[in-house]
Amino acid sequence: MHLRCGLEPRSLAALAVVLVGAAVLAATHFWSGRPQPVQAPEQVKEAAAARPAAPAPSGPSGAGFLTGPSDGSPPTPASGGRIVVDVSGKVRRPGIQHLPSGSRVADALRAAGGVRTGADVTGLNRARVLTDGEQVLVGLPGVQAAAGGTAGGGGSGQAQDGPAAPVSLSTATVEQLDTLPGVGPVLAQHIIDYRTEHGGYRSVDELREVDGIGDRRFADLRPLVRP
Known part of the structure; x- marks a missing residue:
């Protein structure tokens, strides 16, 4: 016996299965094609977290403006x-x-x-x-004269030619070395640079190794200095 629509039950069932399958495929395609949030890879997150913050503005009106000590004391060394x-x-x-x-x-x-x-x-x-x-x-006694280049009373020949007491090569400043005959600021700095490189002077004879001191100048300086 045939149905009114002219389809057998078996054909009708097959058609229903096809329609259901098509509906499922359409729904699946629609669901998979919807926009989804994308997360950044873990390495990108770590790099972003490790990136240093931008420095604060350093101008007078910026929040990061640093002012020096107001009492005139020297800054604390950073090293x-x-x-x-x-x-x-x-x-x-x-x-x-x-x-x-x-x-x-x-x-x-x-x-x-x-x-x-x-x-x-x-x-x-x-x-x-x-x-x-x-x-x-x-x-x-003698230290102030060596530092200032004059003896206590002033006006003596020794005060004009050199310091009243031997100058220590291991502790003297540029100003003190500058009081020695034939030694200017440049040569005084060479003497200090040699002292810094070699950890001080163990003998007056090491002055021969300083750039700018020849035999004649060494002979003039030898009685006026000590290690």
Whole structure:
């Protein structure tokens, strides 16, 4: 017996299966084609997290503007290194002092408890930057004359020709070396550069190794200096 539509039940069932299958395929295609959120790879996330933040503006009106110390004290060294100096003479606590790299003579005097009352520090350059292993002498006879280039009374022939006391090659500053006959600021800096490279002077004869000091100049300097 045939249905009114003229299709057999078997054909009708097959057609229904085809229609259902087509509907499922259409729904699947529509669902897979919808927009989906995409996540960044893990390496990209890690790189973004490790990227440093942009520096704050450094102008006068920016939030990152840094102002220096208002009390006139020297800035704290950023390197974090240490030096060892020997502070001797008329200070309250003479001896070895451990200071940050870049410290000045004033810092060494402060670490030694300050200068004693009545000590003459006229020829002491308290703004000079210290080097590791040097000695700071305060208020001792002959030291001020060597630093200033004149003897105590002034006007003597010795004060004009050179310092009243032998200059220490291991601790002298450019200003002190400049008082020596035939030594200017450039040669004085060469003497200090040699001292820095070789860790000081063990003998006066090492002056021969300094660039700019010949035999004649060495003969003039030898009685005026000490290691």
